[in-house]
Amino acid sequence: MRKITKKIKFSFLILFILLGTCGIICYYTFFQNTLTIINNTIYSNLLPTNTFKSTYTPKIKFGNMPITDISKISDVTLNILDETNIKNTPMLLKAQRYYIPLNFICSKLKYNFNDSNGSLIVNNESHTISLTQDTYTKDSINGSLRGNLINYNGDYYIGISDIEKLFGLTAVFDFESKHISLLPNNVQQPKASSIIYSRKIALLRFEDFTNGDSMAVDKNQVKVKCMADLLYSNGIKFHVGWIPRFKAxxxxxxxxxxxxxxxANVGFVNLLDYLINKGAEMGLHGYTHQSGTDRSAAGEELSKDTNNTVEATKNVIENGIDVASALNIPCTFYESPHYRDTKLQQSIIEEYFQFVYEPFDNSKKNIYKTNTNNLYVPTPLGFVENSDMSSIINGLKTYDPEKLHSFFYHPSIEIDYINFNTDNNKLNVQYDENSPLNKMSQSIKENNYTTVHIDELINK
Known part of the structure; x- marks a missing residue:
């Protein structure tokens, strides 16, 4: 009987040790698959160090473009606030951006303009803006200009995108009539997050974003600006998977x-600038996202059957980087079309980008760091199909530390939920509160998620 009792005690001891060991293992597995935010800084033993350097220098750099790359535009009319049909405004084109004289826009917006003593100061009773060629300081807040200032024949010209940002306006393009309205933007500034500590992190990406099909329509581009305003006002960071060249x-x-x-291309680049200014982080989603007779966003570009050599893969990646560099669109991640890249193609992408916004393989539901200091970021919650939000909403409701709460959305779906007009020289927006993006935003907030950018997933 004593022997049996000893055996039972010994068995319980072994069981206790095994359970304790399992608990320790489970704890470390849990910890390894959890990202933690403390005072807006992300912590995890999964994160790579900030030592990555791309192997490639772009062939074209926006800042190095000579004056010969600038052309005059004479057939575009403007509305600026209440003043309509302004013709013969001096206007320049550089890298798919329109520029108008800085002193001209200041006079129309009732700002003082001073370029004495080697500095550019713009101010009124409420705001003071100081400018360099590529930066600004507005009311003690620093930032980078999207288009940089141009000094042309002794006058400073500023891009439409930077006018939007600095003066609180929204540019509404009419491609057919070659007309641009600069209207007040009354979007509320996001409130500072009150969350000091959180393990509930989410990532959102706009998918297949390119200047073709629905995104090439001027009214739809304005609607995408409304989407960005929605996310910005809710303090939601997001990403854009950009296809630089549309082919059909x-x-x-x-x-x-x-x-x-x-x-039309100026309007699209203006839209990219607007998204960046409203909290988007840009990345390359291939170069054309197609091959052969396929249409962009539908076809393959990197797979076992397409561009499957080292040289061809590098050509796809470098073409995209060159476009981004020439247009001054900073891209921090790469995403292969349809996630169909091979291991060889993945290894080449890793030479150019530290962050690869796709799963390392189908077994990975969380971020994965390689031994080359690259980080793969999957989208395990999937995407919205036919406006059905159930999989995303259910995924956000279920807090699973083993699965990254990351998903993507095709903004073309959202277009039907937005209407607007420019009556009385204002941008009047009717946005359906039951739209997929509204529901996503509500779910992110209701479930206390903190959205992050992919390049925040780094040990600083």
Missing amino acids: PLDNIDNNLLENDSI
Whole structure:
């Protein structure tokens, strides 16, 4: 009987040790798969160090473009606040951005302009803005200009995107009439987060974003600005998977932003700038996201059957980087079209980008750091299909530390939920509160998630 009792005690002891060991193992597994935010800084033993350097220098740099890359524009009219149909405004084009004289826009907006003593100061009773060629300080807040100032024949010119940012306006383009309205933007500034400590982190990405199909329509571009305003006012950070060159060979369309100067392409680059200014982080989603006769966003570009050599893969990646560099669109991540890149293609992407916004493989539901200091960030919650939000909402409601709460959304779905007009020289927006993006935003807030940018996933 004593022997049996000893055996039982010994068995319980072994069981206790095993349970304790399992608990320790589970704890460390849990910890390894958890990101923690403390005072707006992310911590995890999964994060790579901030020592990555790309192997590639872009062939074209926005800041190095000579004066010969600037052309005069004479056929665009403006509305500025209540003043309509302003013609013959001196206007320049550089890198798919329109520029107008800084002193001209200041006079229209009732700002003083002073360029004495080697500094540029713009101010009124409420705001003071100081400018360099590529930076600004507004009311003690520093930032970078999206288009940089141009000194042309002794006058300073400022880009439409930077006018929007610095003066609180929204540019509404009319491609057919070659008309731009600069209207008041009354979007509320996001409130500072009161969350000091959180393990509930979410990532959101706009997918297949390119200047083709629905995104090439001027009214739809304004609607995307409304989407950005929605996220910005709710303090939600987001990403954009950008396809730099839209091709539809069967329709004889090849929209190369480095070659095709048009007000439609100016409107699209203005939209990219607007998204960045409202909290978007940009990344490359291939170069054309197609091959052969396929349409961009539908076809393959990197796979076992497409661009499957080292040289071809590098060509795809470098073409995209060159467009981004020439247009001054900073891109911090890469995402292969349809996640179909091979291990060889992945290894080449890793030479150019530290952050790869896709799963390392189908078994990974959380971030994965390679031994080359790259970070793969999957989207385990999937995406919205046919406006059905259930999988995203249910995924956000279920807090699973083993699964990253990351997902993507095609903004073309949201367009049908937004209407607007410019009556009385204002941007009047009717935005359906039951739209997918509104529901996503509500769910993120209701479930106490903190949204982060992919390049915050770093040990600083």
